[in-house]
Amino acid sequence: MIKLGVVGIRGQAALWAQAASQSPGWRVRYCYHPVRSRHQAGLPFEQTDRLDDLIRTCDTVVIASPTYTHFHYLRALEKRGYPGPLLVEKPIVGSLKQCESLLRTFPKSFLLRVYVAHNWRFYPWVRRMYEILNSPAGRGAISADFQLTHDYGFKPGYLRSWRSQDKHHPVGPAETQGVHLIDLIHYLFGPLDWVGGNTVKRGSAGSAPDTASMFLMTKSQVSCSIRTSYVAPASQYARVVAPGFILTYRDGALLLQKRSHVNPKARSQPPAEQILLRTRPDALLSEPMRHQLKSLSHLLDHKGSNGLISAYQGIANAAVLGGFAQSLERQGPCFLSKMPIYLRTVRHFFPSKKKRRRLS
DSSP states (O other): OEEEEEEOSSTHHHHHHHHHHTSTTEEEEEEEOSOGGGOOTTOSSOEESOHHHHHHHOSEEEEOSOGGGHHHHHHHHHHTTOOSOEEEESSSOSSHHHHHHHHHHSOHHHHTTEEEEOGGGGOHHHHHHHHHHTSTTTOOOOEEEEEEEOOGGGSHHHHHSGGGOTTTOTTTHIIIIIHHHHHHHHHHHOOEEEEEEEEEOOSSSSSSOOEEEEEEEETTOOEEEEEEESSSOOEEEEEEEETTEEEEEETTEEEEEEOOOOOTTSOOOOOOEEEEEEOOGGGTTHHHHHHHHHHHHHHHTTSOOTTOEEHHHHHHHHHHHHHHHHHHHHTSOEEGGGOHHHHHHHHHHSOOHHHHHHHO
């Protein structure tokens, strides 16, 4: 039985604890919160305010606390010599300065045991889209548009959440929602060249931006956009335009529109949509969590990480967020291809052509 420790009690932490309780071979040993008065009565998991309880008794730990606390807990676990693998909710840290500190001051042996939870990477429709785009007929995408919204900004819990505070959430949903899609762009299209965009506050609650738009260009010249909001109806949407076909994900279905061979003199017609895959929207969160827990169990059994997202990939995604924050200050795009912290991390999972030849 694998004993899991969770840093956090509410929100994502509760979802991770629930996913572990539903996964064969897993047991939630502790949920941690440093303030005992914030512990909740009636939870089916033991709660503690001592981090050493997790270090002493847990095989692996998930850090699912607010983003601005991630660096603190990573440092605390590293200083205390925690020996097991760690899974950190996205983004791994909340600023470029913290990204730099991770690489400069943490032992490489520790970082190699840290993984980042990006649930979208493990959606079945994303894997199918990846297969198509990386097939001989699917290479050379033209553009990609992503939208991830929900109405959290209208709910009572939003005002009590750190997400509503500008001090802790300065780029708004770009941090908590947009980072999923940054990772997806890395996964589907490779490293980025530049990022820009804007944040706005459309709702009346809180002080943080509740809506963010990002525009990104990949090194392979795929033009991408990301739209996120806490004050729009819940939606998950993706659309990739490529020579000869369009892939669209909406309402739980992955659709393909493929150009048909017609008389070259005839008027072009929009191609019919073909359903490639249907998913259950209610399982979109729980299944990726259980998949990542299963990968952690393989890691503990010395069978490899099985596709878990490394700390270096997580730092690259967080560095893009840092570049986005810089673009807001400069009111112009931030060129990631000139950012040392981004270049250092993407090289770990996007080797150069020369290195790829050596590896082959």
